Amino acid sequence: MDAVGIRKVSELTGLSIDTLRWYEREGLLPLVEREPGGRRRYSPAAVRFVRLVQALRRTGMPVQDVRAFVRMGSGVEWHGRRAALLEEHAEAIERHIAQLQRDLTVVRDKIAHHRELAERGLDCEDEIDLAEHGSRAKSPDDSEAGGTGDTTEE
Amino acid sequence: MDAVGIRKVSELTGLSIDTLRWYEREGLLPLVEREPGGRRRYSPAAVRFVRLVQALRRTGMPVQDVRAFVRMGSGVEWHGRRAALLEEHAEAIERHIAQLQRDLTVVRDKIAHHRELAERGLDCEDEIDLAEHGSRAKSPDDSEAGGTGDTTEE
């Protein structure tokens, strides 16, 4: 058989052995078989399943939700529900990516700003940008930059 | 002067008041002024800074690293270093986004799979996909996809 041991799965996925065992205890990996001696044996299907769980976790689905997902059986009556849950999560991932992209431009703007200041050999004074944690008098005002209303996430 | 109080900053950014105070204690927000009574006053620049920190945190930069970033002064000699740090982080964000996109396709593939099974009214058998977390019991010559009753016994 091409079933593999826990060490191999760890190597294949990058999840630690402890994490794999912990996921199983927590009910995220229900289809791991054992060999007579009691050791875990991961069938190719089980390995694929580990990868799905890994994808869900890595994309921010809480362990609790993965468990709930896993626990609804594989029977016909659940396929729709499962698909819906995954779809919901997929949308969450997309929103997350969009947020990261917005944050990325904030960071890149900052980089550009620094590069410019570095070139000109200026401290940032009127633009602020960063603190000097010394005492500082108040700067004259400057206007607001438009912000996207964001809600705390992740 | 259009400086604002902590409540407003909380509303503007979505960060909780406690979090704002905690960030400050932890050295992530060095430029917050106080009014005579001791209350925090956030200048527009300070608010912008909060937004930068928020972007860094939301994109996964550990608090420790944000602090390190913040602590290197705003002097000329540091602009290059700061920019380099940010650049490094920007690349990390890009890698993260790429990973999310890969994981997203994993999830979407799974959705497609479920939709298909749902349409055909099939349980997943030869593809497995999900567990049978029944009692392990005795399966002498159990092999790979040997989907033993994958019915959930809820």
Add this chain to the structure above:
DNA sequence: CTAAGCGCTGGAGTCCACTCCAGCGCAACT
């Protein structure tokens, strides 16, 4: 047969990033 390893289990410990008080002071309506 013995020893070295890997794996197993249950449980404790750790880390991170907040979040939640308790107790107090200023502020400002009425």
Add this chain to the structure above:
DNA sequence: AGTTGCGCTGGAGTGGACTCCAGCGCTTAG
């Protein structure tokens, strides 16, 4: 003047997700 309420501080508590044992049992190489 009173009282209602926001804000402040220091510190304790929480939740999530692992990570790290200790102690034991197969398995296998010598």
